[in-house]
Structures are given as structure tokens and as C-alpha cells.
Amino acid sequence: MIGTAVDLIDRARAGDDRAWQQLIEPLQQDLFRLAYLVLRDPAEAADVQQEALLRAWLKLEQFDSSRPLRPWLMQIALNLARNRRRTLRRAWARVTRLIRSESQPEPAAGLSERAIVREQAQQLWRAVQQLPVKGQTIVYLRYFLDLTEEEAAAVLEIPKGTVKSRTSRALTQLRGIIQRDFVELEADFVGKFPKRL
Amino acid sequence: MSENSQNGFEQWLAETARxxxxxxxxxxxVSPSITHRRLTPRLAAVMVAILLVLGLLLVPPVRATLREWFSIGSVSILIDTTAPTPSATAVPLSNLPNLPGRTTLAEAQAQANFSLAIPDELGPPTAVYLHDGVGQMVTLIWVDRPLLLHVIDQNMILTKIGPQSYSEPVSVNGQAAYWVSGTRQLDLYDQYMEPIEGFRRVVDGPVLIWTNDNVTYRLESDLSPDEAIKLAETFILSP
Structure with missing residues (x-):
């Protein structure tokens, strides 16, 4: 069933399951991904995604349907993920990651090009994790999840100008981190954008 | 970074992140969808409120299916639904457990980086232990009560407990606290997730966890919740 977002929200408020499903279906993956980037654990991320959707649904009465739904849902998921990360404390996550990384097989010697790109993306994630939290968040929203500046501003409840300045600062810091600690990423960037250096 | 360089880096970043x-x-x-067609958000909120009022969420079998975290002060607790039931049985506190770092109360008070005031009504503890690692934890045992009290500084202690354990929020002197019960194996970790050696025990008595002045207290006893909270509040009133 097709409907405008406002119609769908009104119908979901009235208890229309299909309308709610139609609203959230395209957004579920982004919520999971955002939570995963923050929490670094798929099970925790799935919990956050579920809780964000449940909270959104319970708060649907209060939602201003003239606003876009995506930033609102992502804001709920981001807050839940941050709170959960604080509760979990980094050490516990570090240990679970350590256990998992120890149990994962080493990558095969001859990686396909696709596998190399994905490995680089993993390294990039590790580099982003060295940024301050605000910098991490803006990079996740803008580049990992492709949010526009307006959407990022809505998620973070900050002016668009602050998104710009925060992004610029994060990029400068990230560039320095990559130059210093991520030789392969640096080589990849330099190889792709030699004239811009 | 120049504007050109930043644009190139931004493009590379977006392509790689993608x-x-x-x-x-x-x-x-549990599906994130509305599971009942006639259930509206408002009705659901009312139902949740009713469930809370009825206390159904505190029924052990219901809570036992939840996988959850909670933190109080420097103590974080994971309820792990996959954890097996402890095979050993709990040793009563009246049989003094064999814990590391045995010391005297005076020495613990001198070494601890927090105030360690004991309410007069408890009298001197039977045994005192000081764990002085990444963080500090003083353990006091009164075998005749019987009581075991962990006093933990600001450094994190994490405990992982199994699905047979149940927790509920309570209040000590108006501050958030937790009442945990059920049989579980107690493992303590420091903030680097290093196990605090020698403290692994099976616990089957209730535990009250509360905080005061950046110090976290964990009290094992056979007291009722009200009695334990009353005792906890005497710690807060102590100098």
C-alpha cells in the first residue's frame, strides 16, 4: 500500500501495522548499521535497533509528522547506542572483540580486490575509532551512512554550520591519524588522489 | 588540510566507507513491528504501565528471558541468559570463604583510597581483605550475622551472572540501588577485564548494591530487602 509519509504515520498511530512496516522497512538497516558502528557488536546493535523502533513507535503520538522520520529514528538509535556503550564500558566490548578476533581465521594470502577494499574499510573504521566521540559520530553519519548535512544536523540537534565545522575538524584529525598509523590506507588514498596532495 | 586536499580525502573516505x-x-x-493490529502506541503505553503496576515484569520466569545490563556506581552487571546453572553449591558465609589479601581493618582503612567507616551496630568484622590492583576493593565479612560487604572504589568492577538471577531497582536513601537474587556464579573483573583472582564464588543469597560518595557497596546477606536497605542507610550516615 502506497502512501505519503504523513499518511503512513497517521495510519501507524491508529494501529495500522502495514503502515508502520512500510515506514520503518527502508530505515531498519541504517539503524542497525549506525548502532553497530558505535557499539562494534552485532548483537548489541540489533538490540538497539529493536529498542529504537519500539521507542519510536511508543512515541509516535508525539512525533511531528511534518519532520522527516529517518533523522528522528537515527537520533533515537544513536542515543540508545551511546548510552549502551557507556553502560557496557569499553573494556567489556574490547574483550569480546578480542575473543572474536582470536577465533576468526586469518585472511587468505591472495585477497580479491573486493576483499582488499573491504579490509581497507575495516581499517578505516579502526582509524575513525581514534577520533573523539563527536568526530566519530559525524564521520559515521556523513560518510558511512551517507546522511546529508541537514539530516546529520537533525540527528545531532545542532545547526548545519556546526555540522560543517565538526566535519572539517574530524576530517583533518582523521587524515593525521591515517598518515601516522595506517600506512596501507595512506598509500591507497595517495594512489587514488595523487594530484591533490 | 587545503580545500582541494580535503575534497579528495572526503571523496576517498566516502568511497571507502561505503x-x-x-x-x-x-x-x-521479537519483531519490531506492531505485533497486534489493533494495538495503538497509546494503548501500548497504557499496557506497559499496567504491566509495571502489576509487577509482572518482576516475575522471575519473565525476567529470566531478558538479556540485559545494568550498572550501579562502579559495578556493571551482565545477566547472561546463556550462562549455565552453577554446578557447585554456595558455601555459607558462616564458613569463612578463602579470599586473597587478608588483612586487618586498621590496615585496610589506612590503605584504602576511600573512607571505610563501619556502622557501630555491626561491630568489628570477622575478616577483612584488601584487593589493591587497578582499582581497590575492600571485602569485610561478619560470619555471625552473616554478611559479606565489598566496598569498591571508582574503578570498574564487572560481574557476570546467569539467567537464574533476578534484579530489581530499589532505592537507598533516595539513590538508585539494585537488589539481586538467585543462584549465580560471581566473577569479578577489573576495568581492563582482568579477572580479580580468588573471588570466584557461587552465591545464592540476595545482594544489595548501592553507592555513596563515589564508593560502591555490594552487600551479601540473608536479610530481607527492607532490612538490607535500612542497614545500607546506616553506612551513608556513618562519618
């Missing part, structure tokens, strides 16, 4: 291999999303038995 390839990030997100893990598959784990299945969840």
Missing part, C-alpha cells in the same frame, strides 16, 4: 562490511543482522525473536 564498502564497509557490516555483519549480518542477528535474528531477533
Amino acid at each position: 564498502e564497509f562490511p557490516y555483519p549480518p543482522q542477528p535474528d531477533r525473536s
